[in-house]
Amino acid sequence: MIAEKMKPLVANNSAVREMFEEGARLKGIYGDENVYDFSLGNPNVAPPQAIMNAIIDILNEEPANRVHGYMSNAGFETTRYAVAESLNRRFGTSYTEHNIIMSVGAGSALNVILKTILNPGEEVITFAPYFLEYGGYVRNYDGELVVVPADTETFQPNLDAFEELLSEKTRAVIINTPHNPTGVIYSDETLKRLTRILLKQEAENGSPIFLISDEPYRELAYDGAVVPWVPDYYKDTIVGYSFSKSLSLPGERIGYIVIPNQVEDHENVITAATIATRVMGMVNAPSLMQLVIERCIDEKCDIAFYENNRNQLYNGLTGFGFECVKPEGAFYLWMKSPVPDEKEFVEAAKEFNILMVPGSSFACPGYVRLAYCVSFETIMSSMEGFGKLAEKYGL
Amino acid sequence: MIAEKMKPLVANNSAVREMFEEGARLKGIYGDENVYDFSLGNPNVAPPQAIMNAIIDILNEEPANRVHGYMSNAGFETTRYAVAESLNRRFGTSYTEHNIIMSVGAGSALNVILKTILNPGEEVITFAPYFLEYGGYVRNYDGELVVVPADTETFQPNLDAFEELLSEKTRAVIINTPHNPTGVIYSDETLKRLTRILLKQEAENGSPIFLISDEPYRELAYDGAVVPWVPDYYKDTIVGYSFSKSLSLPGERIGYIVIPNQVEDHENVITAATIATRVMGMVNAPSLMQLVIERCIDEKCDIAFYENNRNQLYNGLTGFGFECVKPEGAFYLWMKSPVPDEKEFVEAAKEFNILMVPGSSFACPGYVRLAYCVSFETIMSSMEGFGKLAEKYGL
Numbered sequence: 045m046i047a048e049k050m051k052p053l054v055a056n057n058s059a060v061r062e063m064f065e066e067g068a069r070l071k072g073i074y075g076d077e078n079v080y081d082f083s084l085g086n087p088n089v090a091p092p093q094a095i096m097n098a099i100i101d102i103l104n105e106e107p108a109n110r111v112h113g114y115m116s117n118a119g120f121e122t123t124r125y126a127v128a129e130s131l132n133r134r135f136g137t138s139y140t141e142h143n144i145i146m147s148v149g150a151g152s153a154l155n156v157i158l159k160t161i162l163n164p165g166e167e168v169i170t171f172a173p174y175f176l177e178y179g180g181y182v183r184n185y186d187g188e189l190v191v192v193p194a195d196t197e198t199f200q201p202n203l204d205a206f207e208e209l210l211s212e213k214t215r216a217v218i219i220n221t222p223h224n225p226t227g228v229i230y231s232d233e234t235l236k237r238l239t240r241i242l243l244k245q246e247a248e249n250g251s252p253i254f255l256i257s258d259e260p261y262r263e264l265a266y267d268g269a270v271v272p273w274v275p276d277y278y279k280d281t282i283v284g285y286s287f288s289k290s291l292s293l294p295g296e297r298i299g300y301i302v303i304p305n306q307v308e309d310h311e312n313v314i315t316a317a318t319i320a321t322r323v324m325g326m327v328n329a330p331s332l333m334q335l336v337i338e339r340c341i342d343e344k345c346d347i348a349f350y351e352n353n354r355n356q357l358y359n360g361l362t363g364f365g366f367e368c369v370k371p372e373g374a375f376y377l378w379m380k381s382p383v384p385d386e387k388e389f390v391e392a393a394k395e396f397n398i399l400m401v402p403g404s405s406f407a408c409p410g411y412v413r414l415a416y417c418v419s420f421e422t423i424m425s426s427m428e429g430f431g432k433l434a435e436k437y438g439l
Numbered sequence: 440m441i442a443e444k445m446k447p448l449v450a451n452n453s454a455v456r457e458m459f460e461e462g463a464r465l466k467g468i469y470g471d472e473n474v475y476d477f478s479l480g481n482p483n484v485a486p487p488q489a490i491m492n493a494i495i496d497i498l499n500e501e502p503a504n505r506v507h508g509y510m511s512n513a514g515f516e517t518t519r520y521a522v523a524e525s526l527n528r529r530f531g532t533s534y535t536e537h538n539i540i541m542s543v544g545a546g547s548a549l550n551v552i553l554k555t556i557l558n559p560g561e562e563v564i565t566f567a568p569y570f571l572e573y574g575g576y577v578r579n580y581d582g583e584l585v586v587v588p589a590d591t592e593t594f595q596p597n598l599d600a601f602e603e604l605l606s607e608k609t610r611a612v613i614i615n616t617p618h619n620p621t622g623v624i625y626s627d628e629t630l631k632r633l634t635r636i637l638l639k640q641e642a643e644n645g646s647p648i649f650l651i652s653d654e655p656y657r658e659l660a661y662d663g664a665v666v667p668w669v670p671d672y673y674k675d676t677i678v679g680y681s682f683s684k685s686l687s688l689p690g691e692r693i694g695y696i697v698i699p700n701q702v703e704d705h706e707n708v709i710t711a712a713t714i715a716t717r718v719m720g721m722v723n724a725p726s727l728m729q730l731v732i733e734r735c736i737d738e739k740c741d742i743a744f745y746e747n748n749r750n751q752l753y754n755g756l757t758g759f760g761f762e763c764v765k766p767e768g769a770f771y772l773w774m775k776s777p778v779p780d781e782k783e784f785v786e787a788a789k790e791f792n793i794l795m796v797p798g799s800s801f802a803c804p805g806y807v808r809l810a811y812c813v814s815f816e817t818i819m820s821s822m823e824g825f826g827k828l829a830e831k832y833g834l
Binding site: 109148333 | 543687
């Protein structure tokens with residue numbers, strides 16, 4: 045009785061549910077604290093205290109009909125101005141509120157962008173490993189997701205393979221940096237070469253290829269690593285951002301889209317994206333949270349906590365002989381499975397109450413993802429199990 | 440550079456913007472208080488004080504990572520349970536949290552439902568006058584919106600014409616009661632006949648036709664009028680609800696979907712709708728607002744205020760000789776234009792600083808809509824102008 049397009053999604057859903065239920069089952073038997081759940085990207089660092097203070101101040105200071113009322117579909121002008129000014133301070137840009145559309149998190153931002161630019165049958169390219177939801181987002185608009193195989197040396201995007209896959213059908217490219225699931229930050233060199241390749245294809249096609257930069261992890265970078273501002277490299281870049289991770293507000297669904305004036309036909313793109321927000325039924329990003337963002341634009345959650353987790357987990361696992369990509373950002377650690385079939389490895393880890401996500405869930409088998417947005421105790425207590433796993437696999 | 444499907448939406452947008460800009464221009468010249476703006480459905484009654492109290496209590500009582508964190512894509516189980524129990528108390532139903540999916544307002548609810556059930560080329564029927572966004576929502580999933588012409592005697596749905604337009608292509612019917620823009624509540628008799636017609640066609644088609652009941656105005660009913668619970672009439676009913684009007688929270692984007700167990704293939708429909716919420720990028724309804732709803736489920740805004748406005752406006756306008764549908768619910772008054780071209784009438788009203796929406800914006804020319812979710816003073820002060828308008832048109 046459901047739509048044909050939904051049927052594969054429903055079928056696939058049971059696999060995800062099984063994994064979740066297995067976790068719940070283990071926790072039921074052994075207790076929450078004795079199950080080491082590295083499977084979920086749900087931040088465990090609390091939002092900054094400034095968030096709660098801002099909510100209470102707004103409720104006390106502003107009229108309730110403004111706080112909870114409709115505004116332009118793009119969001120409050122004052123909030124968009126605050127976002128633009130914050131970007132300008134950090135990246136030396138000169139955006140105005142006109143370049144910003146507030147969104148219902150990064151997921152909606154990506155959907156709004158794709159709805160705005162994508163025609164049926166056009167191709168969107170992304171790089172493995174990747175967040176599998178991109179496939180669903182692209183199919184929402186009857187586009188085709190084309191996946192560039194991973195460069196398993198560096199986990200920077202495989203630009204040689206990318207060059208081969210670009211075509212006259214390419215309408216957009218999605219990148220994600222800092223990267224889920226690898227923790228890699230795309231380097232200056234990568235972005236420069238990516239730009240050269242795109243410019244060449246754009247000239248050949250005679251129509252723009254949009255670079256969609258999905259940046260929910262932008263503020264989560266370690267060892268002082270710099271996350272390049274992608275629109276500085278490539279003119280036709282549209283940025284999707286979320287405060288889910290930087291302010292630990294994933295349930296609130298608050299983020300934004302940046303459409304710089306340098307983007308081809310930017311006036312129409314901005315207008316269409318604003319209308320897409322409405323016609324897809326979101327109408328606008330949640331109003332109270334927009335006003336909170338306006339007051340807390342330069343706040344950050346406790347990133348040192350994640351960095352400490354990263355160090356502990358990375359050092360622990362490599363100490364046991366596991367091969368890991370050292371995360372530069374985000375809160376994921378990408379580890380090579382000691383056997384080619386990483387699902388077998390994921391199953392074996394469950395014997396030690398360790399939950400991880402197989403790389404095939406990111407179109408990159410042979411690896412596993414560990415989300416280290418968990419308590420420090422979880423990491424420390426999991427080490428015994430990882431030690432035994434290493435032993436089991438002869439590391 | 441934008442998607443082909445977005446082009447007509449962008450072209451049409453300029454008309455809406457012109458109307459908005461004209462309003463802003465008049466307010467700039469004459470001052471806000473001297474422009475009688477009946478064009479916007481933005482509630483002006485404040486949310487109940489309980490909303491603010493609940494927000495502050497939640498922030499003080501619950502861990503911040505729960506308040507602002509991810510939960511199931513369907514929403515917090517506790518919130519969905521509170522919604523189900525409230526419906527059960529009011530309508531004698533026996534829903535559980537499993538039948539409820541929290542949504543990003545009614546707009547998202549409708550999109551999620553359509554995404555869940557609609558295949559390209561299938562038809563969705565609605566009744567003029569209607570909220571034009573329905574067309575955009577249906578086209579998002581490549582469906583065809585079929586519009587039943589108005590019954591201008593009663594503004595109940597024209598069921599004779601409806602019967603003619605049903606076919607083997609019909610997948611869903613959207614109704615809206617209490618109704619925007621007419622203020623009519625669909626009667627028991629209407630719903631009974633609608634059900635008989637639908638059951639007959641369903642049997643002929645051999646596959647379900649879903650009745651989508653869009654109910655953002657359910658709590659706004661006057662003179663003790665009863666708003667029938669549509670699933671009581673027709674088995675395959677899915678309800679989309681929003682707290683935008685009942686709690687004056689339109690900017691917060693919080694509502695829900697009800698998929699009763701009586702709906703054909705309900706398990707798959709519920710699963711698919713939950714997945715649709717995720718894959719369309721909303722992921723979940725805003726978390727803090729879900730918890731607020733849980734605590735404030737039986738609160739209402741000051742409905743007597745709207746009823747008083749309605750009485751004043753209806754009595755004033757009919758006193759001048761205008762022909763109006765007496766609103767039974769919602770906060771709109773539907774008035775016959777004294778000349779066939781209602782756009783001319785809307786223009787003439789602007790000379791008296793009165794702003795209304797032409798009926799053609801609801802696929803029903805010859806009428807105008809007045810949103811009376813304005814201050815009582817606006818209504819009183821507008822009367823002089825309406826008097827002059829009546830005189831001008833020889834009423």
